[in-house]
Amino acid sequence: MNLRSVLIAILVTVPLVAVFLYGMRSDPRIVPPAIPGQPAPDFALARMPMTPGEEPSDTVRLSDYRGKVVVLNFWASWCVPCRVEHPELVAVAREYRDRGVVFLGILYNDQVSNARAWLEEMGGEEYPTLLDPGTRTAIDYGLTGVPETVIIDRNGIVRFKRIGIVNREMLVREVEPLLADQEVVGP
Amino acid sequence: MTPRISRLAMALAFAGGVAAAPVAAEARSTPQAASQAAPQDDAELEKLTSAVASQLRCPVCQGLSIEDSPTELARDMRAVVREQLAAGKSPEEVKAYFVSKYGEWILLEPEPRGLNLAVYLLPVLALAGGATVIVRSVRRWTGASAADHADS
Numbered sequence: 001m002n003l004r005s006v007l008i009a010i011l012v013t014v015p016l017v018a019v020f021l022y023g024m025r026s027d028p029r030i031v032p033p034a035i036p037g038q039p040a041p042d043f044a045l046a047r048m049p050m051t052p053g054e055e056p057s058d059t060v061r062l063s064d065y066r067g068k069v070v071v072l073n074f075w076a077s078w079c080v081p082c083r084v085e086h087p088e089l090v091a092v093a094r095e096y097r098d099r100g101v102v103f104l105g106i107l108y109n110d111q112v113s114n115a116r117a118w119l120e121e122m123g124g125e126e127y128p129t130l131l132d133p134g135t136r137t138a139i140d141y142g143l144t145g146v147p148e149t150v151i152i153d154r155n156g157i158v159r160f161k162r163i164g165i166v167n168r169e170m171l172v173r174e175v176e177p178l179l180a181d182q183e184v185v186g187p
Numbered sequence: 188m189t190p191r192i193s194r195l196a197m198a199l200a201f202a203g204g205v206a207a208a209p210v211a212a213e214a215r216s217t218p219q220a221a222s223q224a225a226p227q228d229d230a231e232l233e234k235l236t237s238a239v240a241s242q243l244r245c246p247v248c249q250g251l252s253i254e255d256s257p258t259e260l261a262r263d264m265r266a267v268v269r270e271q272l273a274a275g276k277s278p279e280e281v282k283a284y285f286v287s288k289y290g291e292w293i294l295l296e297p298e299p300r301g302l303n304l305a306v307y308l309l310p311v312l313a314l315a316g317g318a319t320v321i322v323r324s325v326r327r328w329t330g331a332s333a334a335d336h337a338d339s
């Protein structure tokens with residue numbers, strides 16, 4: 001072992017170890033959502049009817065809620081974690097209804113009859129659930145699965161996205177500062 | 188000793204540069220070639236859709252493209268690719284749409300720039316390094332002959 005061999009060994013090993021340690025620090029399955037900071041993609045979706053046999057009606061557009069804080073929750077009746085978070089979403093929706101916060105559910109990859117039964121089982125429809133045929137809106141919001149929750153500020157900018165369960169504390173923490181924001185009126 | 192190391196470093200850098208050139212050239216030529224081929228008929232559109240979809244990662248699978256994944260989400264994403272291509276978007280524009288929604292993570296192959304270059308260059312450097320070691324070892328084993336002395 002001369003000095004040169006030692007030097008080469010160090011030059012080869014150190015970067016490899018560094019890359020390895022860097023890789024160990026992050027979980028490759030956790031991907032930070034790309035959408036916060038971007039203008040929320042607009043949508044025009046039919047509201048899920050709560051009476052069997054009723055045709056979907058009342059197209060709901062995101063742009064109708066400009067000036068309000070909007071919480072979008074992507075869910076499905078087959079999604080087990082959605083059961084856990086639903087009561088929390090309902091509680092916060094009630095709490096903030098009169099303060100300019102709009103809650104909208106968006107159904108992901110589900111049968112309307114199953115979704116309706118699920119909502120009834122969970123205590124009834126607190127806020128509208130919208131139908132997203134072909135998952136177009138979900139993909140527009142970079143959906144990777146359910147549940148996912150997106151919060152949009154008064155100016156239509158996505159400010160928060162959660163992949164996984166949300167709770168009351170999290171929602172309040174994210175919504176409160178957005179309520180303090182003023183809407184920028186202009187073009 | 189020192190000049191030898193710097194010579195080795197130069198050789199490695201040269202090997203890396205030569206190897207990087209085709210990668211970069213390819214990355215630049217692909218979008219141009221693809222945008223010229225605006226889909227004319229169904230078969231062509233399908234082919235182009237497959238080409239783009241196979242470069243996009245399925246968000247609910249482990250290392251599968253949305254072309255290869257049978258999941259609902261992947262199927263819907265593939266449909267979006269097809270729609271956008273049919274509407275006249277170039278493959279690069281379609282990929283950019285998915286990157287804006289999901290982040291660069293959605294691309295199965297990282298774009299060759301910035302830190303990502305390491306993915307393309309390190310294997311080449313490792314190969315060149317290994318080759319150098321072998322060549323030198325072989326020379327040493329074949330005898331510390333006069334020829335070897337003359338070479339160094």
